Amino acid sequence: MPNPLSFLSQYTNLLAKEIKILPATGGAVEDMQHPDPEEIEDLIINKDTKTITAFAETPEPDPQNIYRATPPLGRKQNHLYKFFIDGSIKTYFLGTGIEGQRSFPIELAQVGAALIKREDDGKLKVAQRKQKVLFLLPKQNQGISDTLWAQLNQLSKPEWLDLVDFTIPDILSENRSDPRDKAGAKARAHMHNLEIDLIKYTDQFRNENCWLILDGAVKFVEEEIWHSWKSKPYVIGVAKSFRKDPIFQFGPRVSQRKDISSILAGLPYAHRTVAFSTFDDKVAFWYVRIREQKNLDYPLMGVIKVEMPRPNKELIDAGLADLLSRALVAERNVTPYGLDRRWHCSLYPIHIAEQVIKNKFYSKEVLLGCIRWPIPYNKEK
């Protein structure tokens, strides 16, 4: 059976012919993921919002009592969440390219996203899956020349492969200074694009009885899709990791100021915080404790952050937030304990979606089989 990634050798051959290459050890090195990419995303996306001052639910909550009971509401009582989306990413450093005075990393990424549908009997099915291989290079004054870029683009490529210039700015990559980090963030943005495709696919199915859960923040979603959602998107984002630095200010006095740690430490099991407003009032978010603290090591474990888009900035109904939170508490089991260090706040269908993607990624052996730099090179460019 031929190597499915054999087309990549056309890129590597052309690059090796035109520029000087310092290959990575062993042909390719997998870039380690940051321990908490979701938390970093949260920081980047909400960099302008450090202090939370507004509530996002109605009726207006009492600042003295910001916790609401949300006892678990299982699938058998009300099967609310039927779709789950997660994406995954693997990036590899292939080598350093040197063209003229410029040196830059050459990266490869596998990105994918899976949409899982849960039937009423609890069985999971893969409803849709999308996958891409990205060949990431910097262009302009940071990377390869226009001529070589054009030559690379002229190669007829298969549909699963994208040649990506990771210097094109986007919200995730523009804040990174290290070129390899930038390439990773760019790949992550492409992974989100695949997730967005899957969200669009569920548009026809979502309603008040059929909700979609995205892994992580909802704010990465493009503006375009926000317009199409109108008032009720029936989508929430659930983040296992989130920034720990926001300050909540519920009044003018210092005593009315709380940090997130004290809020979450006091959040009882099967309760949620009231909903807060962020992202220019277009997103409501709140926290839900899905596991009892007695079973966990730290007070912040077992808490998830829920984000709900509200494109028209309407306050959300507290009853709806309660309902969504109750159904989320019921999602705590089964748990990927032993497979994911964040098992305490993991939703199992999301974990399965991640596994679907990861298991479909090409192995390192397949990848290395087609990354063979035709070197050693000593020629001067």
Add this chain to the structure above:
Amino acid sequence: MEEIKNNQQLGKEIGKTSATDRDPNTSDRFVFWLAPYVIVNPFDIVEVEQVSHEGTSKTYGLVTTLEHRTDAPSHLANYISSNFGELTEDPNTPRQGTTVAYVNVLSNDKDIYMPVQSEKVVRFADESSIQVALGIDTMNEKDRIPAGLIKMSNGVSAVAYVDRRYILGPESAHVNISGISGLATKTSYAMFLIQSILQKTPENEKSKIAVILLNVKHGDLLTIDQRRDKDFSTEEMEMWESLGLTPEPFPSDRVHYYLPRGRDGKRPNSFLEPGFYDIYAYDLDYSADKLDLLFAQIPDTYSTLESIISEIKEGLRNNEPDFRNVHSWTNLLSGPPLFDPETRSAVREWRNIKASSIGVFRRHMRRMVQVGQSGIFVDARAAREKALSEEMLKIEGGHIYVVDIARLQEYEQMLVFGDLLKSIYSLKADPPDDRKTPIPEKVIFFVDELNKYAPAGPKPSPLTELVLEIAERGRSLGVILISAQQFMSAVHPRVTGNCATKVIGRSGSAEVLSPDYRFLDNEIKSNVTRLSKGELLLSHAIYRQPVKIVFPKPPFRQQEF
């Protein structure tokens, strides 16, 4: 779900093969995962597409074990997923898991033994595929003997044929049945197999096969000519029909019963008396050359008993002067040359054998043929009391001879069994000149509790030597041994090793771990411990793997307990 069940019934897709880095498919085995709701059991036979030089081929396999796997890396993960041990916790999403079946490769219809590739659709084999899988399609039609029914989880059944040439020779021979499968299961199966052999033998060949059955328990085999009391159920009749056999008892005009003489000489010493029978007994004349068989279980470290027996055998055979007046057991034990009637004690020394040894011999002999005997030893046989060795020289093809030894003492049973083996062996090896009718080409010999007669051990007794002789060289003479016992490990390994067909019923785990079961894979061994009553594992020379079979109940009457 209904559709999936229907697919299963029709033998359609049941799963897909799966090869992983740590668990690869090989030439000998492959693995497949099961689609939801599919039911597969060990010993089901499945087929999967395989490569070929032209088009595709089919690889057949036998399911050995099934495992249910989930994505939980530990039991602790499951405990935690049940909300830290809450028994009533009902998870919102069931944990992902699948049942995985391990399959031993049976055959490929184009002789391609490349490992089965991953992601290939697996199906239940249908009846004709099962026969291809086992190699039955390569057997000549006339050599096929139904040995039981293979019943699969999807309801499909197929006849497990064995090859006559591997049961009765010349390719190989002998059948051994072992297990603790239940009351009379082993005997019933042996009788079923014998019946199957006889029914599937062409008429003109039937007269060339004689059968000798040893009845060792109750009256199990003393009513084989009588129809059973209960009618067969529809299922049982269907099983007989599927096997292509007729549920009939053995014909009365072809069955002969030999029962041992009782103590009083009037009635036989049997658990029950058939409508017709002959009585057998042993006088000294017909026993002299078999005295060693009586001593099979008596320790004889310095071979002194062996020397005495040898002297007596020679003396009687050559009518030596010492033995001129020895014509009965009483003469032998209470007169010269071993006993001095005047001193009423054993002679002091005889042919360099000391008095103490002669005394030991006499004590054993008196216990066996006089004091402790069941009635078969007589000084002089009555006219209607037959000598078995004489009767065996007259056996006819197409007839069944049942010799009852159920109520005999153990040493008497050994004598009778050894006598029969010797007689048949000499009939085949050295036929009597005065015989007018043809000698049967094949003599099938069935004996239960073989471990008594040929026990495992370093020093074989004379009787064990006889059994070994039959097991190792009987095939060339046409003497076929169908034997049974509870534990194969208790039988001399050279006997079971020479059986080309082995049948195993339920057995304990300690038993199947003994070296005698090396021919079974470990997975199959564990299944042997779970066989139900009436289920047997059939290992035949033609089959690459043993298969699980069922067989119908006997059509003849059996004693109720």
